[in-house]
Amino acid sequence: MTDTATGEILAEVHRGVGRILLNRPRALNALTTGMVVAVDRVLADWERIPLSAVVLASTSAKAFCAGGDIRTIREHSLAGDAEASERFFASEYRLNARIAEYPVPLVSLIDGVCMGGGLGLSVHGAFRVVTERAVLAMPETAIGFFPDVGASWFLPRLPGAIGMYLGLTGHRIDAADALYTGLATHFVPADGLDAVGDALADHPGDPVDVVLNRLAGRSPVAESELATVRGDVDQAFGAPALGEIHRRLRRLGTPWATAALAALESASPQSLEITHALLAGGRQRTLRACLDAELALTRTTIRTPDFLEGVRAALVDKDRTPRWQGASLGAGTLPS
Numbered sequence: 001m002t003d004t005a006t007g008e009i010l011a012e013v014h015r016g017v018g019r020i021l022l023n024r025p026r027a028l029n030a031l032t033t034g035m036v037v038a039v040d041r042v043l044a045d046w047e048r049i050p051l052s053a054v055v056l057a058s059t060s061a062k063a064f065c066a067g068g069d070i071r072t073i074r075e076h077s078l079a080g081d082a083e084a085s086e087r088f089f090a091s092e093y094r095l096n097a098r099i100a101e102y103p104v105p106l107v108s109l110i111d112g113v114c115m116g117g118g119l120g121l122s123v124h125g126a127f128r129v130v131t132e133r134a135v136l137a138m139p140e141t142a143i144g145f146f147p148d149v150g151a152s153w154f155l156p157r158l159p160g161a162i163g164m165y166l167g168l169t170g171h172r173i174d175a176a177d178a179l180y181t182g183l184a185t186h187f188v189p190a191d192g193l194d195a196v197g198d199a200l201a202d203h204p205g206d207p208v209d210v211v212l213n214r215l216a217g218r219s220p221v222a223e224s225e226l227a228t229v230r231g232d233v234d235q236a237f238g239a240p241a242l243g244e245i246h247r248r249l250r251r252l253g254t255p256w257a258t259a260a261l262a263a264l265e266s267a268s269p270q271s272l273e274i275t276h277a278l279l280a281g282g283r284q285r286t287l288r289a290c291l292d293a294e295l296a297l298t299r300t301t302i303r304t305p306d307f308l309e310g311v312r313a314a315l316v317d318k319d320r321t322p323r324w325q326g327a328s329l330g331a332g333t334l335p336s
Contacts, residue, residue, distance in 0.1 A: 008035045010059070011042045015201035018046050018054040025059055028066035031117045033088045039121075040095040047103060052204040054102070055197045056121060057109040061133075061190075064109070067116025068092060070143065074311040077302045089148070089298045092117060093291040096150045100124035100287055105208045107200070109193050110134045110184065120149025123183055124287070127208055130175040131190040136183055139170035141267035144310025144322070145301060146274045146294075152282035153290035158182060161237035162226065167275050168237070168245070169263035173226065180224035186212040229256045236260070242276050268306040268324050 010021040020042060022029040029035075039056075046054065058064045068088070076084045099106055099121065106125035114122060115137045122128050130136075138147040138155070147155060147167045155163030158181045165171065166181075178184035188196065192215050199211050226233070236248040236257065249261040264272065274297060282290050301307055305325045313322035 008032065009038045009042070011038075013046065013049065013051065014197070016050070016052045016204055017197050017201045018042075018051050019197050020054065020056045022056075022058045022060075022065055025062070027069070028063035028113055029058055029060060029118070030066050030069040031092065031121075032069050032072070033084075033091055036088070036091045036095050040091065040098060043095075043098055043102065051104045053105045053107055053200045053208055055107045055109065055200065056125070057193070058111065061112060063113035063118075064111060064134075065115075065118030065121055066113050067118055068149075070116075070145065070311055071315045073302055074308060074316070077308060082299070082303075085302055086299070089295055092120065092149060093295055096120045096124050097288055097291060100150070102126075107196065107208060107212070109188075109196060110136070110178075111190050111193055115139055116147075117149050119151070119154075119183070123154050124150060127186060127212060128178075128184045129186045129188050129193070129196065129212060130178050130184040131188060131193060132175055133190055134175045134178060134184070135172050136174075136178050137170055137172040138167055139172075141168060141271040141275055142170050142310065143314045144268040144271055144304065144306035144308070144324070146271050146278060146297065148294045148298065150287055150291055150294070152278040152294060153285065153287045154183075156279050156283040160230065160234040162230075162233055164237040164276070164279050165233050165260065167279050168267070168272055169260055170267070171260070171263065176224040177226045180227050185209075186216060188212065188215045229254075232256060242272055268310055268322070270301075270304060270306045270324070271310075274301065 008024045010023050012019050020039060073085050073088065105127060107127040107129060108122035108125050109129050110122055111131045112133050113135050119136065119138060138151055140147050151167060155167045162181055175187055179187060195215060199215060203211050232252055232254060236245055236252060239245045239248055249257040309322050313319055
């Protein structure tokens with residue numbers, strides 16, 4: 001494979017299949033501006049050549065992609081470097097849109113952690129393969145941020161109120177849940193992932209869905225845990241306001257509801273307010289409109305005390321005890 005200038009991604013075209021590997025394993029492939037720009041440039045170049053598919057994977061067995069390098073974004077905010085942060089988010093969202101509109105099938109191989117920006121790289125593509133080690137989440141409310149990378153488009157389109165639940169609580173899901181919700185399209189065992197690219201190259205005339213189903217092997221688990229609580233998820237998180245979500249969870253009083261309520265109570269109140277408004281309006285927006293709304297919100301959110309404190313507690317000092325101010329951004333800055 002050919003290294004990019006930074007070596008943080010590897011890319012090649014072999015037998016008509018483009019292959020991109022995220023190659024920042026020590027950071028769990030947390031996305032830098034350079035990585036995002038490099039992937040975007042490779043995909044743009046490949047639009048000019050005939051390909052049967054593109055495979056996006058990782059050199060790490062621990063993670064597909066843990067998200068954006070949000071610690072660096074915090075450093076930019078503290079230094080007053082708004083331009084650097086704008087460049088990262090604008091580049092990332094441009095890549096998300098390119099993936100969604102890519103002219104050939106894009107197949108993401110999700111093995112290990114896939115959070116935040118990792119979902120932005122994968123969920124907008126046509127095919128998302130998970131292994132038994134996959135862990136997916138949008139955990140941004142726990143760090144004073146909000147689910148971005150087009151999450152205001154894809155979370156509201158999950159079944160029932162599951163998207164609101166995942167976006168507000170940051171709940172982590174496994175392969176079975178990912179398949180149940182539609183965040184994943186196929187299951188392939190981890191020891192079979194290396195065969196995906198060759199299988200696509202061996203059968204360029206076959207539908208990608210058929211090729212992936214041949215590799216599926218066994219099912220990851222008997223049943224999705226989310227499926228077993230689906231009724232409660234829809235009842236609680238289908239409420240029209242945050243306060244009513246809290247009240248319905250308290251009335252349910254089940255172990256699942258208690259855990260969901262604890263997740264909400266530990267999250268940034270500001271982030272919950274932003275996220276609820278974003279997801280409530282996202283179902284009626286296009287992906288590009290959602291990305292535009294998210295980009296506008298990044299400009300204010302990353303300068304707020306809750307963001308600076310949330311990232312400090314989670315990623316800098318790692319004491320996991322953020323002190324939220326709970327101040328609202330104001331109704332005029334939230335998406336309508």
